[in-house]
Amino acid sequence: MTHRHLSNTVKQLKPSGIRRFFDLAASMEGVISLGVGEPDFVTPWSVCEASIQSLEDGFTAYTANAGLLELREEISHYLSSSYQVNYNPKDEILVTVGASQALDLSLRAIVDPGDEVIIVEPGFVSYASLVSLAGGVPISVATTSETEFKLQPEQIEKAVSERTKAIMICSPNNPTGSILNKEELSGIAQIVEKYDLVVISDEIYSELNYDEPHCSFSSIAGMFERTILINGFSKGFAMTGWRLGYACAPKEILQAMLKVHQYAMMCAPTMAQYGALEALRNGRIDVDKMRKDYKRRRNYFVKSLNEIGMECHMPGGAFYAFPSIKHTGLTSEEFAEALLKEERVAVVPGNVFGAGGEGHLRCSYASSLEQLQEAIKRMSRFMMSLEKSEVKSVNES
Template sequence: MENKLSNRVKVIPPSGIRKFFDIVSEMKDAISLGVGEPDFDTPWHIREEGIYSLEKGKTYYTSNAGMLELREEICHYLKRKFQLDYDYKTETLITVGGSEGIDLAFRALINPGDEVLIPQPSFVSYEPCAYLAGATPVIIPLKVENEFRLTKEEVEAYVTEKTKMLVLPFPNNPTGAIMEREDLEAIAEVAIKHDLIVLSDEIYAELTYGDKHVSIAAIEGMRERTIIINGFSKAYSMTGWRMGYAVGPKEVIGPMTKIHQYGIMCTPTTSQYAAIEAVKNGDPDVEEMRKAYNGRRKVMIEGFRKMGLACFEPLGAFYLFPSIKETGLTSEEFATQLLHEQKVAVVPGTAFGESGEGFIRCSYAYGIEDLKKAIERISQFVEPRIS
């Protein structure tokens, strides 16, 4: 059957993240820093709302776009948190995780041959989803000397007459980099000048450790050309509930809903009831988790710097992206040898694009004791290679 497969599917590589996760899952006494999943249980009051909906028999289909109450609460949340105004009836779509929202946006907007600018290192789904939609992905390598932020000059250098969309993946997975208001204002100038659509993935918007997150949609002239992707997995520790959403101009959200209608029908009803409770009453839970991540972040930064590996300070998400160039190993070699010698799983930087060579991604969404053990083991691995 192999020769019957789609050529597009055949050339897409499997995720570099899952490779190491699959190995470590069968390795006794191993510590994984590989998967970007909160170690907190979904807060009880959120779980309870999902359970209650099942007990009441609320297991029917919802509107394709999602329950009106949930969409309305999301719009209230975006207003009070990020000063964003969206109509819950026409400009909001509930998706199966943020990942479905990314895929829908590409499929609703892309024609064959359109170019999509994708800064890397970044989340593994952007490039294959753009490619599957018929786009030509154009990679913008981000630089550690810029703290992995995207600059106006970098975007200008890669724009052509075929460019339709810019992916803006901040706060960033895997680097933890953020974009401040002045950074976004500079990018907005380029987007407006070249009439670009911006796909802004803001799934880590609640997890910043300096200034509060700013959405590019809040910059003058950008609301009408920005699709925001967000969700509940990271901030509310609701990964398995598969709850995401997209907001943007109705001219784009409508077609995205149409594709979602045929492919998905609606997101799980139980998850939608839980999500209503999360967005209405989950602020204290989010703050508690954010403070815990911040403490772990500081421990990890100090640990890597003490062992002699350069590591810029990430101000978003829950990842570190230290340089391992001092060891003389490639990212893949480092991750593979570390796993087998010290039983610690990290992700090679190259899993997030070629510009990730020389780096590894470490998630600190794990218990503090495991993080301290992992740092000790990584230090034992690194010391003889850089002394």
């Protein structure tokens, strides 16, 4: 096998910037990691027990390609009761191997070679790469701290061309924690309708809104027929390793996604589907407890970041803070590497989430309050050392 046998598209993909810092942190002792994008809670036992019971009952065969109908019915009921969106479980809901596969299927179902897809930055690291793998062209739109990293309708309009097919949005957002409320989504919807676009709405953090209810993009007037809703069980239900997500879309789009899914994956893991069924039926109490704990951590952590000189807006959802380090004069990568080496605190440089993230860090507060308190102590010490170095440099000059 030689280099020339590899796909040019794959050769041009950049490795995940997040993974590099995980690997570096893993080689050190005593590191507090604020980089991991997953809950620190264990999956509720009732969910595990339901999955175990399915094995004991011999439910180990394939399910329907779209997933257990019973699970799709429960997803439909959950979305209707929680977010006031109604999807037919028979042909508008698809159970996938994580929300990541749902994103991949969405793009492969709608994108032709050369089609442009607008990507909001800072944004999840896989979006642009998935667009490229589907044969599309990612078009980045950078949000700023001045708007708390919220996408503005005029930004979309400036990015639209005759080749634009879709836009990918994520609310609550990874990595900034920002949310888009109904009024803000309605503004985006006007541009989407004007230019006849499809919206891939990543709502994987929908259970983790802290200050106001989550608003699903497909609930906005006129947007149901234009939206592919992506969600799953990883974040809100603490089921990252179960790899179970789902996509919801109008029948024509959903069936196109199902066509790709049945050839590429067949179906999602059967025992995980039975676990998810239990999560939806009886897991909301656990989700509420986790959300309350995250909110307590958020309030402490963001307040503390601002107190030690790392300016940070209050994130409305997810479990990430996105503080600015621009005033230090260091790049995101320089700051993150120095913090890791000098104080053993692992964070993710903001630039790995796109150019709009430069000058910021992603810090996950999905860690115990004790760990967050120790992390703040170390980060404060690091910030003071930077200030001393700056004063020394000025005096010497």
